[in-house]
Amino acid sequence: MDGGATLTTMTASLIRAVDPAFLGIVLISLKVTLTAVGCAGLVGFPLGAALALGRFPGRSLLIVVTNAFMGLPPVVAGLAVFLLLSRSGPFGGLGLLFTPGAMMVAQFVLVLPIIVALTRQTIEDLWLEYRDQLTSMGADRLRAIPTLLWDARFSLVTTLLAGLGRASAEVGAILIVGGNIAGFTRTMTTAIALETSKGDLPLALGLGAVLMSLTFAINGLAYAVSRLGARYAG
Amino acid sequence: MRETTSILPLTLADVTWAVDGRTLLTVAAAEIHKGRRTVVLGPNGAGKTLFLKLCHGLIRPTAGRVAFSGSGGDARAPKRHAMVFQKPVMLRRSVQGNLRHALGLAGVGFFDRRRQVPAILAEFGLAELAGRPARVLSGGEQQRLAIARAAAVRPELLFLDEPASALDPTATRQIEELLLRLHGEGLTWVMTTHDLAQARRLADDVLFFHGGRLLEAAPAATFFTAPRTEEARAFLESRLFW
Ligand SMILES: Nc1ncnc2c1ncn2[C@@H]1O[C@H](COP(=O)(O)OP(=O)(O)O)[C@@H](O)[C@H]1O
Numbered sequence: 006m007d008g009g010a011t012l013t014t015m016t017a018s019l020i021r022a023v024d025p026a027f028l029g030i031v032l033i034s035l036k037v038t039l040t041a042v043g044c045a046g047l048v049g050f051p052l053g054a055a056l057a058l059g060r061f062p063g064r065s066l067l068i069v070v071t072n073a074f075m076g077l078p079p080v081v082a083g084l085a086v087f088l089l090l091s092r093s094g095p096f097g098g099l100g101l102l103f104t105p106g107a108m109m110v111a112q113f114v115l116v117l118p119i120i121v122a123l124t125r126q127t128i129e130d131l132w133l134e135y136r137d138q139l140t141s142m143g144a145d146r147l148r149a150i151p152t153l154l155w156d157a158r159f160s161l162v163t164t165l166l167a168g169l170g171r172a173s174a175e176v177g178a179i180l181i182v183g184g185n186i187a188g189f190t191r192t193m194t195t196a197i198a199l200e201t202s203k204g205d206l207p208l209a210l211g212l213g214a215v216l217m218s219l220t221f222a223i224n225g226l227a228y229a230v231s232r233l234g235a236r237y238a239g
Numbered sequence: 240m241r242e243t244t245s246i247l248p249l250t251l252a253d254v255t256w257a258v259d260g261r262t263l264l265t266v267a268a269a270e271i272h273k274g275r276r277t278v279v280l281g282p283n284g285a286g287k288t289l290f291l292k293l294c295h296g297l298i299r300p301t302a303g304r305v306a307f308s309g310s311g312g313d314a315r316a317p318k319r320h321a322m323v324f325q326k327p328v329m330l331r332r333s334v335q336g337n338l339r340h341a342l343g344l345a346g347v348g349f350f351d352r353r354r355q356v357p358a359i360l361a362e363f364g365l366a367e368l369a370g371r372p373a374r375v376l377s378g379g380e381q382q383r384l385a386i387a388r389a390a391a392v393r394p395e396l397l398f399l400d401e402p403a404s405a406l407d408p409t410a411t412r413q414i415e416e417l418l419l420r421l422h423g424e425g426l427t428w429v430m431t432t433h434d435l436a437q438a439r440r441l442a443d444d445v446l447f448f449h450g451g452r453l454l455e456a457a458p459a460a461t462f463f464t465a466p467r468t469e470e471a472r473a474f475l476e477s478r479l480f481w
Pocket residue numbers: 258263281282283284285286287288289290451
């Protein structure tokens with residue numbers, strides 16, 4: 006038996022020994038965070054680019070607001086989403102509160118400003134460099150957006166990873182709108198926050214280890230992408 | 240077949256370009272003629288780049304008229320002139336990605352792009368480099384790609400801003416040969432240079448700039464043998480003050 010297999014077996018038995026619900030918690034966390042960050046990217050990239058190239062009244066204000074929202078406290082975001090989704094709120098009819106969907110919305114709200122703000126900065130810098138060239142080749146500002154987004158792809162992946170870092174680490178927002186319901190809305194961070202005090206230390210430690218590994222993986226990936234980007238950027 | 244009417248001659252009349260009330264370029268009258276190799280000559284800071292940008296439409300004249308003939312005057316018609324910048328921006332893509340994108344922006348469809356790119360790569364000696372990231376190419380290779388990318392859309396007129404100023408003598412000769420070949424195939428071009436020897440090698444017509452003014456516009460033979468202004472005489476004798 007080689008080392009890798011041994012390690013895998015050990016980890017697997019450890020997980021089973023710690024808590025049968027362990028894997029479920031990890032999967033829910035990943036599903037919520039990846040969906041939220043994915044959607045934030047789909048919306049945030051074009052929005053950030055539009056903010057970079059657009060010329061409309063209120064643009065400066067919008068940029069300041071977006072930048073400010075990067076530092077939005079997760080509990081405040083959670084509270085806002087809670088009010089919107091609560092039964093008497095405007096979107097109460099969707100019945101999303103205390104579901105994974107609500108957590109996705111909350112993390113989407115948290116991550117979107119980061120992606121919009123970082124994308125705007127990246128695309129604006131790139132536009133300075135590309136402007137004359139693209140204009141000469143026949144692109145107007147609108148047509149330049151997809152070109153710029155593609156040429157900024159390595160920076161934008163890093164932006165996405167920054168969003169992933171924020172979303173996977175936060176607990177305040179998803180705790181408020183998700184409720185830490187076992188097997189349904191219990192995630193790594195909410196479990197650690199609430200189960201530690203109830204004495205389930207092994208679960209908390211195991212989840213903490215997974216979270217740390219995830220953080221390392223995200224940063225490793227970010228580094229690899231920036232290296233790849235440097236190759237194309239010359 | 241796609242040749243309709245020519246956009247040439249290009250005519251400039253009483254053109255000025257000013258920033259904050261400071262006039263940086265003055266062109267009383269100039270014409271770019273079809274089939275003529277026009278060299279825009281002058282020392283650094285003379286206004287050569289500004290002149291190209293004005294002609295290409297990247298900046299608008301503060302006063303005066305920059306007018307193409309025929310459909311060239313129609314802003315809605317596809318642009319029939321292209322430009323190679325002094326520092327061409329290589330897109331963060333492969334060599335063929337750069338060509339495809341230029342064709343795409345010029346309105347060439349997806350399948351036509353796929354079909355045309357290999358021929359363009361071969362034509363400009365870039366076939367070996369097709370998959371290479373454009374930004375890691377050497378200076379000479381980048382310049383060749385920049386010219387290929389601009390010529391790929393089959394413009395009638397090509398502006399080139401100091402296309403060889405950053406190149407070694409071998410790469411410079413390659414670029415000059417390329418430009419002569421393109422001219423032989425019917426492309427009209429206008430290039431700037433501060434290199435007198437290069438101007439002598441390439442020019443049919445000379446536009447001589449100094450201090451932000453077009454001082455002389457003449458056939459090369461006339462300009463080099465009988466310059467009319469003191470500035471041009473000084474430049475030709477390489478004793479020009481800035
Ligand atoms: N956007 C601008 N704003 C202010 N000054 C400019 C601008 N562009 C060019 N200039 C000035 O105009 C002069 C002519 O510039 P340029 O056409 O680039 O010269 P050349 O290409 O002949 O070396 C220079 O003195 C330059 O500093």
